[in-house]
Amino acid sequence: MSLREDAWYFNPSPRTWLPPVPRAKAFHARLPGYAPTPLVDAPELAAMLGVGRVLIKDESARFDLGAFKILGAIWACFEALAAESGYAGPPDLEALRGHLASHASPDGAAFTLVTATDGNHGRAVARSARLVGLPAVIFLPRDVPAAVLDRIEAEDAAITIVGADYDGAVAAAKAFVAAGSGRLLIQDMGWSGYEQIPDRIVEGYLTLTAEIDEQAASLGVDGIDLVATGLGNGTFGQAVVRHFRGTGRKRRTRVLGVEPDTAACLLASLRAGRMITVPTSTTIANGLNCGTPSSTGWPWLRDGLSAAVAVSDDDLRAAIAALAKVGVASGPSGCAALAGLTAALTEPSRRSQLGIEATSVVVAVSTEGPIPGVTG
Secondary structure (H helix, E strand, C coil), rough: CCCCCCHHEECCCCCEEECCCCCCCCHHHHCCCCCCEEEEEEEHHHHHHHHCCCEEEEEHHHCCCCCHHHHHHHHHHHHHHHHCCCCCCCCCCCHHHHHHHHHCCCCCCEEEEECCCHHHHHHHHHHCCCCCCCCCCEEECCCCHHHHHHHHCCCCCCEECCCCCHHHHHHHHHHEEECCCCEEEECCCCCEEEEEHHHHHHHHHHHHHHHHHHHHHCCCCCCCCEEECCCCCHHHHHHHHHHCCCCCCCCCCCEEEEEEECHHHHHHHHHHCCCCCCCCCCCCCHHHHCCCCCCCCHHHHHHHHCHHHHHCCHHEEEHHCCCCCCCCCCCCCCHHHHHHHHHCCCCCHHHHHHCCCCEEEEEEEECECCCCCCCC
16 A cells, blocks of 8 residues: 555654543443443454554444444533533432433523534434433534434434534534524534533544453453544544543553545644644545534644554545455545554554554444445
């Protein structure tokens, strides 16, 4: 695989933090249908990449939504609604639903959940709203695949398509919330003055990272050398860095962030040394098609990522096929982690920078399952 110099960033001295506390994990465990998603041992991929083990965290089985986003969205929705409604009970979704129903006006629900999305996050917010008996309004950028729209509409959400990119959809959602009462913005992206909800979303994602450690240990793995994940605006990347760059781990774990080369805002920001916005264009990885990093995630990624790489749609398609051969059904954004690992570990100088050897253990987070018609 040929790798352009400007498609790579390496940090020789990423920092560490005190390990986070997964506050949302007990809450998630109470949700109907919760179970840890599989961590798949893939010796064929280990042989392909020349490492000791490759473990794939397969999020296609997360509830019935086929993506990890619900973990962050539902925890942030719970926390926001509890604060706004005065709910002081246990962290239990059914109890919150009863509280909200008892406080609803004769005209309907007191709150509407709102977000902008290019895919799975919007569906997760819509599902969260439905579970607590509230309406949801979802803003989407232009050119979102029809299958993505259909999935969100199936959650009984109201959809508004904006004639702009993802950043434009976020701006439209913000304006809609500001124009009415009872509208709560549940956005997986931070900016000045909007930090609490994105931080709660990150807390929700820590359930996934905690599962990886527990499952790796059950497979006899005594330490993870490298974790790769796709990066959109960086909120999930923040959770991965917070967890795997925590102090006290058995082995130093490096973190590789992966973006589509048509929307590599974090790679560009890392190379510039400051947060910048980049123009985006169409990619099959619509869930990663973001032009501006999250301000809440940026400091963590700037200081904690070991490396970042941009991959092409052809690289993503190859990764989907490689995952399918080991029994993992991955989508065009979910496969980014393996595409990035392939781009990094098959290039000798990049592999050397990451310190990866023939005995190393690497993890790729496949963040979503297939989306019909979005892999061509």
